[in-house]
Amino acid sequence: MIVRVLKAALVAGFLAACVAATLQIFLTSPLILQAETYEKAASPEAHGAGHGSLNSPHEHHASPDAGAEDAWEPSEGFSRTAFTVLATLVSGVGYAAILVALIIAAGREIGMQTAVRWAIGGFLAVNLAPAVGLPPELPGMGGGHLAERQIWWVCTVLGTGLGLYLITAVRHHAAVALGLLAIGLPHVIGAPHAAAASSDVPAVLAAQFAARSLAVAFAFWATLGIGLGWYWTRQQDGTTSELLSQAARVTSRRKAV
């Protein structure tokens, strides 16, 4: 069971990452590079050719190596793209593993329809709901309160996921009410924002990035769901036919005896 789950997560995550990484190269990465030129112009003291914002004044990571002037970063071009693809793959497999675990924990049989439905739920919980409070940001936008934003993001993902499950699976009046509360509460509390979120990045660029980011995320989750449903069913068919052929061999041997 565990091998089968991990294999399915690897395959679905790989397929989702292939689609998302390709789309990112053409849709979102060019906007990130463009935004970084504004960011660098705004803070010329930021070092490095890559992600100057790391050392910008609003940065407040408390990591052990924070403040190290020569923190490693991939060089521009192929290396940077390769690491972006790698990160996409790591997240893809991670999300696929979590999705399989959730579907099995909920006692559902994994098939194409179930996998796609749960994957769309994943998009709603992980991308769409947090984006309502914290829209996808380009480098050089917003910033500050990183830990608080991360906590809000995690709470919103968990709340939306729980809410969707309660509304769609439990279908009791109280569960629906509780589900709506879980989805709505993070937005009632509100996302933590930087005090003065002014930025030199043009609004058109930011709006385009937010829309493209959500579109890529949807393609990512849809592929993940389709990949998971396809591979899980394929594995199931393989196991069944293998057992059937084994049984046929045993039966013919018995007949021969």
Add this chain to the structure above:
Amino acid sequence: MSTLIKQQAYVATSSQRLVAVFAAASFGLALVFISGFASPEALHNAAHDWRHSHNFPCH
């Protein structure tokens, strides 16, 4: 015969399911944490563009 075999192929025991759920969930959470949240600068820099694209709070 074939029905029985199909059932054997599909049905995993509840303990197997439990182990698979916990293993997959912790494996998945670890991977998402590393690519989306881990704060060491080298990891942040490597995953920077993905974090922005996928709307993880980045910096």
